[in-house]
Amino acid sequence: MxxxxxxxxxxxxxxxxxxxxxxxxxxxxxxxxARPISVRVGSIGTAEGSATVRLGNTTIVCGVKAELCRPSLEHPTRGFVVPNVELYPCCSSTFKASLYNAGPPGEKAISTSQFLQRLLQNNEIIDYEQLCVVPNKWAWCLYCDILCLDYDGNLIDSSLLSLVAALLHLSLPTVNIDPDTEALSLSQKHTQKLTIKVLMLKLIDRL
Known part of the structure; x- marks a missing residue:
């Protein structure tokens, strides 16, 4: 900062x-x-995918956790990607602390999360159908936690870069389904990488 x-x-x-x-x-x-950019993947060992992006003096880390869930009735062959941006006072005095940091996220964090969600859905960056395991039954839900470590502008650009880099680094385990009991088991021997269909990131250089 x-x-x-x-x-x-x-x-x-x-x-x-x-x-x-x-x-x-x-x-x-x-x-x-342009501001100098550096990207490092695999920065969080406990996540299925992760990346750290430094854009100028702004540093963002994104970790992706994958969980199996039920697909929606509207899209039975699609999974979910849920970005969640977190902005704490330690990254900038711009973000004021509430008592013990309790309560809902701030307006900027919420609006940035919603913007990233719309961007993923409306620009075909990712094909959500590749997250489907069994239509109408099982799909992957990717929880993408995006944490700002140091804030000096360019929040949307750096958050988007970290999110896409973490999704590219993501490895999903193979899902095995018992034909008799329909019990699920995961195998790390064969993992699946996501295909990023469209990656047209125009870096908007902001003060």
């Missing part, structure tokens, strides 16, 4: 205008220079 400039806090409009007049940014970049 970059330290706040007192001028930025007191007069934010004039602060940013001074950089516009110089055709530069507060971190020293010019208009056409």
């Amino acid at each position: 970059a330290p706040l400039n007192s001028w930025e806090v007191i007069e934010p409009a004039n602060y940013f205008k001074s950089f516009v007049d110089q055709s530069s940014r507060p971190d020293g970049r010019d208009w056409n220079t």
Whole structure:
């Protein structure tokens, strides 16, 4: 998290205008220079898939846990991907703490989670049917916990990058079903990777 400039806090409009007049940014970049990006997968050993993304001074980690569930009646051959963004005061003073950090997520965390959900569903980034195990009976539900460790802007871009990288790293176990009892068992000998159908990520460089 970059330290706040007192001028930025007191007069934010004039602060940013001074950089516009110089055709530069507060971190020293010019208009056409993107923030540096680094991606590391496998950062959480207990998750089925994980990734850590650093975009400028913003650091996001995403861990994916897979659970078997019942498909919805509306889409009996599709599974679920549930992104959940968490923003704690330790990553930025922008996010104020409630008593003992209790209570529901903040508005920015909720809106970012909802945006990622819509983005996955509306842009065919992932084919949800590959998460189906048995139509009308069993499907994978992927819980994607996205935690901001250090916040300095670009929340949506960095969260999306970490989510997609974690899904690409994801390995789903083989599901075996007993034909007599219909009992389920999981095998790690043969795992399944997800296919990302469309990956068109336009990085929007924000201050």
